[in-house]
Amino acid sequence: MTTLLKAQYSERGPVPQDVISAVPFERPTLAAGQALVAVLAAPINPSDVLMLTGQYGQLPPLPAVGGSEGVGRVVELGPETTGPAVGQTVLLPAGSGTWATHVVVPASRLIPLPNDADPKQLAMLTVNPPTASLLLSEFADLKAGDWIIQNGANSGVGSYVVQLAKLRGLKTVNLVRRESAVESVRAQGGDVVLVDGDDLAARVQAATGGAALKLGIDAVGGQATMRMAATLAESTSIVNYGALSGEPCIVTPRELIFRDVTLKGFWLARWFRVTPPAAQRALLTELAGRIAAGQLHTPIQAAYDVAQIKEAIAAAAAGERSGKILIVPTPGA
Known part of the structure; x- marks a missing residue:
């Protein structure tokens, strides 16, 4: 497996790119119910930048890995774990720290997505x-x-x-x-x-x-x-x-x-908090189908590797842009 990286921050500050950096981590050992997912693409949303500066309405405890949404490919399932098959494209759970090469998440929270759809467009599905x-x-x-x-x-x-x-x-x-x-x-x-x-x-x-x-x-x-x-x-x-x-x-x-x-x-965070999971999944599945069919899309300005997280955050926080900034990790096992 290639070097695993995650974009982590341990403090917040007025210049968002100054507080976050790419740090390596070891391949985790999975417990029952967990899945290891290779991240295919994850966007940088305005709310993500506000979390780095401390100005968002809901802040994760520190240290934290940035990224509130994204899609990936299942690499491994934990022992005695059922879930989307290895190789399946999946929607990552909201708030799971998606600016990383790989994430460990509960397999039961993964939503299968069309394998043949553009992962960059699917990456923006959750928000x-x-x-x-x-x-x-x-x-x-x-x-x-x-x-x-x-x-x-x-x-x-x-x-x-x-x-x-x-x-x-x-x-x-x-x-x-x-x-x-x-x-x-x-x-x-x-x-x-x-x-x-x-x-x-x-x-x-x-x-x-x-x-x-x-x-x-x-x-x-x-x-x-x-x-x-x-x-x-x-x-x-x-x-x-x-x-x-x-x-x-x-x-x-x-x-x-x-x-x-x-x-x-x-x-939207409150909607996710109060809406039954079945209703959430139904809406996200419907919208994923429209994205896969080419009925929904959004412009993308640039994609950066996890190792380029500082440059990516600076680009996302800049004033005039013509599209989204994405984190697209270098493909690996």
């Missing part, structure tokens, strides 16, 4: 696709032909919102924060793509022909939440799932009281 799917299904009774609006549309979640909305017959107004991001969202299938800012409600009305917007999906917070609220139909909801602006959501009394716009929040 962004279910977030997008649930944002579209849990906060409004949407029907084919309805319009929704989202900001942060060029993000990972945003791209899946566009694609899933199209598969469900929904139309999307997509807001970005810079002109250079417009074309990529259009290429994903966004019906209307606008740069967020002044006179947003009037520009949305003109672009949609006065359509009633039935749901707002907010990743930014601050004044962007207020601008989005003004675009919505009466008695609808904004669901916030991020704070890219670093500011609290702002909604005026006019929208809350006189137009009955409701502000709600969504955190």
Whole structure:
């Protein structure tokens, strides 16, 4: 077997790449119920970077191995252990420290995935696709032909919102924060793509022909939440799932009281905590099938080996990117 590496951190700090490094470890001896999985690909999500800086809402105890999701190939099963067969591509359990060449996980928590699908696309299955799917299904009774609006549309979640909305017959107004991001969202299938800012409600009305917007999906917070609220139909909801602006959501009394716009929040970690495993597996399996069929995908900017973890984190934390940063370990036994 090649040298085993894991991206580990023992402290947190303001410069995320400074606190993490690749360290070698010995091949583990498996206990009953465990599986050794060779990691094929694992993304770096914004939440992963915030865990390194200490700014995320749920922090693992230290020392910790980075990486909250990914896919791998089963290498070995522990004694008297049943699970996916050796050689099977599997979805790794959420939060299992996936920035590593290999991980040891409970075999019972592995979800088999199509062996012939692109592992880089499958690697992003656990966080962004279910977030997008649930944002579209849990906060409004949407029907084919309805319009929704989202900001942060060029993000990972945003791209899946566009694609899933199209598969469900929904139309999307997509807001970005810079002109250079417009074309990529259009290429994903966004019906209307606008740069967020002044006179947003009037520009949305003109672009949609006065359509009633039935749901707002907010990743930014601050004044962007207020601008989005003004675009919505009466008695609808904004669901916030991020704070890219670093500011609290702002909604005026006019929208809350006189137009009955409701502000709600969504955190995928809580959904995983309260949702029965069978329902989790059903959603993830459905989304995996769509990824394998080429119906869902997200742009990838670059892939790094585990040994390059510092460079990978720096790239993921940088401002302008055109796609995801992945950890793709050098193939080994």
